[in-house]
Amino acid sequence: MNWKNWRKPSVGLAAAALLSAQVLGAANIASAAEGDVEVHLLGINDLHGQLDTTSIVSDKPAGTAPVLATYLKQAQAKYEHSLLFHNGDSVGASAPISSLERDEPTLEWMNMMGFDVGSLGNHEFDHGIAALKAQLKGGLDPKEGKVTHKGVNFDYVNANVIETATNKPLIDPYVIKEVGGVKIGFIGLVTKSTPSKVAPSGTAGVRFLSAEEEVAAVNKYAKELQDKGVETIIVLAHDPASTKEGATTGEAADLAKALPANSPVDVIVAGDNHALANGEVNGKLIVQAYSYGTAFEDIKLLIDPKTGDVTEKSATITTTFQEGVKPDADSVALIKKYLEKHPELTKPVGTTDGSVTRTDAYNNEAALGNLIADAMRTADFGDKAAPADFAFMNPGGIRADLPKGDVTFADLAKIQPFGNTLVKLTLTGDQVKKLLLQQWGTNADGTPNTKTLQISGLKYSADMNKPAAERITSLTTADGTPIDPAKTYTAVVNNFMAAGGDNYKVLTEAKDSLAGPIDLDVFYKYVVDTFKGGKITAKTEGRIVNTPAAGSEKPDADGPATAPSTPSIPSSDFISRANFVSKLVEALGLNAVSASSSTFTDVKSDAPYADAIAEALNAGYIKGIGGGKFNPDRSITREEMAAILASALKQQLPTVNANSVLSAFDDASNVAPYAKTPVAQLVQAGILTPGTPGSFLPKDTVLSSDADSIIELALAASGS
Template sequence: MSWKKVLGKSTIRVAAATLLLTQLFGAAGSVSAAGKDVEVHLIGINDFHGQLDTTSMVGDKKAGSAPILATYLKEAQAKYEHSLLFHNGDSVGASAPVSSLDRDEPTMEWMNMMEFDVGSLGNHEFDQGIAALKAQIFGGLDPKEGKVTHAGAKFDYVNANVIENATGKPLIKPYVIKEVGGVKIGFIGLVTKSTPNKVSPAGTAGVRFLSAEEEVEAVNKYAKELQGQGVETIIVLAHDPASTKEGVTTGEAADLAKALPADSPVDVIVAGDNHALANGVVNGKLIVQAYSYGTAFEDIKLMIDPVTGDVTEKSATVTTTFQEGVKEDPETLAIIKKSLDKHPELTKPVGTTDGTVLRTDAYNNEAPLGNLIADAMRQADFGDKASKADFAFMNPGGIRADLPKGDVIFADLAKIQPFGNTLVKLELTGEQVKTLLQQQWGTNADGTPNTKTLQIAGLKYTADFSKPVAERVTALTLEDGTPVDPKKSYTAVVNNFMAAGGDNYKVLLDAKSSLAGPIDLDVFYKYITDTFKGGDIQAKKEARITNIGVATEPAETPAPVNNEPISRAEFVTTLVDMLKLNAVSTAPEFKDVAANAAYADAIAEASKAGFIQGYGGNFYPERDITREEAATILAKLVNSPASEAKAATIIAGFEDGKSVSAYAVKPLAKLIDKGIFSATDKKMLEPKQGLSMNDAKAIIEKAAAAKAS
């Protein structure tokens, strides 16, 4: 019997996080003399966000949750004679309700139980202001609602780039020295300089953040102080973004590494904030980050000369905390149970539905669930004592599931809004609101429409699709029919992804004012419980959006538009279906593609045909495919060799040509030359952006046609 399983058409949709099973190693320094150097392992996490009872999906496998993470961390430390446990910021804030309902004291209790050695501040530690931050770390009554008394951290927190205005000194101690195995290790703390833009002004009142130049000076200063105390092994816990892709590490943490002297005593910079993988060397400094939510941890191996205190070797491994076959830590389970017993509402139904509160066709039209979420956003409390916002806008890509028929529990709400986005209140003119609506209607690489219809509250509009985008909004009013005044200022609530210009809603970057507020899921949960009081949760279409003049073919039903980003597995499955490949009788060789996976057949076929090779023995099937990755695959269909010079000239003709990865220059140029690939708006290639299913099918068809010709 063949190993293959019967596949349907390419309609698989893997609802998975973008985390990847990865074990990447940093570059080694000079070789140490065996038996002389002290081997120390720094075991750490970043961006845990109080996800005590949260299970994430990594590919098609369950990962994370504090009981599983605790087992991994304890086992990792038990393997080594000398180790230290650390966290690198955002351990609290944007947390799961099991932690957030008690101001993250359950997470602090968990870290104390785990006996962390050192931690740093992230931007979310500032969410509720300096007094709340100090109460969490040093103990005392939490100022928010005055209901929680913190025990305080039983380990050291460090930060060197947040300065109290009243004293002109660091908010907390800038560094700490830990001794293990007879060697000293210094930890300096930093937090991203964009923190004031990530939290409300009240969150950072009374402090200032050092500039990039001042930050480098501070690190150099404290590194010298550490050396004066006999410390030559220095770690910077920098809650700064960083990513390693195709062997290149970039981001704020990498910028810091470049700004430090090449002979700086700093050995390692631990990154955070952007929930990504980082594991590479920049200017002699090893930079590491282990995703987020406890779905992975880093194991930084240091070989330290006990005489000089210098690091002679350094490397890191990032391990995914898969749940299968791992026993949950009983001490952690006890902490979670205590919180759940205190808050039974977390496991009780918050209401019921008749199965009609759905996101169906939210990319193109008004959807009942979209209205419900936007209504909740509009009511959000930003702590500014203002009435509800004039408008709310929700991007359809952020609505990840439907409300189930029957009982609805908190977990169902978390599936709908799983990202932990922060809501942001902006001040926009009526003209900017109209521009925002126009930016819903983009264009795919092949010229076909790419619509991301915003789900709205507080306003209504009519869109005439027989008109060009600039003229498409023919009526724009408040709920009561009053026209929106182009020159008047209005308040609008969006999530932080949109506020940063995500999904091409770039006009939001020009907002007059911006106020960061609560977490979207917390707001949604509160709105559901306050509004429906455990009863029937209702939402329906209300003619908030009226689309007219949409081209249709009366003789047949048009194919559904699918604008969601597709994975690498889906792209390959679509390619194999269209090319009708069927020649393989052996399972795929990639380590992360199981023989019984729905996409295994297609991946094996594509590998056999030479379309794909993977990376380091893995294919990463669940990761969204990028435009340049798709081009690299499809270029193998086109017999049109392009010279290096010609390819470089073609790519250089685009505004973002320099952002194309070196491996993709020739393939992308070949497809552009053949008219298979085209630019997006403003002559941009956007090589790192994802592809929709419709976009993917269009370019595959063009590439197949070019091959046939």
């Protein structure tokens, strides 16, 4: 396929539109029949009690309950007929303002907002069925016995969790809502992997339907709804799904495929993996709106009032950017009430000199990685056991550095924002070694894909000149005792890793597995208890000793020989080097050469991006990576993007003192030499902004939506 005939998002659209919404396209563009009722289902998923947490999306602040509330209320005011729903994990893995009160603040906020229906997520099971029922129906929360819940004022639904004592659904499997004279049925589901995501005590007394049983249950309840005159049916399935390059995949998509093509189910709302989903599978619209209140979905349904059938359906995902939005006063007051109850949340937990960073964590030991791993190893799993022998932290889960100066809880939340559950595993010494070997992967194009684990309780040496299977030359506990391949050890990891994420597949073979607390809660407690409000310290100390490969390639003009691999983030869509170049070439209107002009050995002439790469190479915008390769499929980093853009803009960028401009960033030393001037020029021109306050994050990968916006800003700044 030639890239010039390849359908790609246009960067000619307004940046705000590109960043704030993604709309299902041509599948449902027919005009609505006269008399159809227009209903909008406004929803969120995976809020995780992030009431006061500001997230950074496309380099802009987004989220918090007050800002989300404003967006939702404005949408409700705009539409004559609407319903408000949430799709699970609204509680659990929460910010301290909510978790310290057993998530009563989040439940109170949802009541205040007037939600119409909700579903269960896996985190609603974190503390067991009694706690779940107390949160929903009211009563004393059994965890610590300190919080009394008021109960929720709206319906919760779930059809695939069965109480073993009664063999009936734990809660009502479905509910009917009437709006605008039409009836809409909501059936609830939760991911079948819930038992592996929470402690065994969390699911004691219930069982989860198998995939086949789940499909049968949906069909059964859909038939019951039809018998009650309901033809518009929504499944609130807290199942993962994502849409990339027009394809929607995941458990929610598998459910859609398993249902009959003529099923009355119209929409399946996904959740759990914090991603974007907006596409059709087997006639069912599948939608998911990221997480943490950073976005919401607006599902538009046109319904025939005579038959009750949906005649048209589409969805828009809107990001809740804070800029220009007045926070909802009632939500602000609710947060203020709980912050006053817990003043410790607004006080600094310590200070740093700016040296506790994640610098080069993908390849080597990092100071911040050591701090996090040490915290993980001390986690209390409620089993009255001693601290674990080891802890392992994946580098992609360390999302920011500790700032220089005062450190607050908010700073810690930026470092570990995913709300992962810690898991204690039992591994043999042989499995520990296999885990370390799995750090060194290979991309499809043959380039290295290294994800060095940050460790506690052990140390090792590795010779990067050897094949991966022979690379570890010594492996001991922290005190120098050799690790016995046949002996068993306990190790703490996060649930993403425990499930085999980032290719750490040996962890799925662990003998025992015990789910425990949330990683951020453990990190916060460790920092408070260890440093007692004083200076927070951590350093590299020889836990990992790598012997570099001889003759390591040096970077060419637009990228390092080995860049960090894309971190695993459920709510992100990173752009590859090839796709970024394609977008830029399209925006510049280049059309002079063909793929035959490309000299990169890893760019096939029939690849959809081949012509674009040839155009950019001919124009002098790219020089590739050592060894005659371009690495088209690897995610582009912020500094690589800067180098390419600067080459494209040439004399249109300001002359700068690079060191002076970059001095504003705590991580200026992390910017590769080839990228220092390009980064400084684009920062000075207002085209690039900090990745997080005070940091540029040069090695971070780039979202597709970021690329669209930055290219548009670059063209506008240059006057092109």
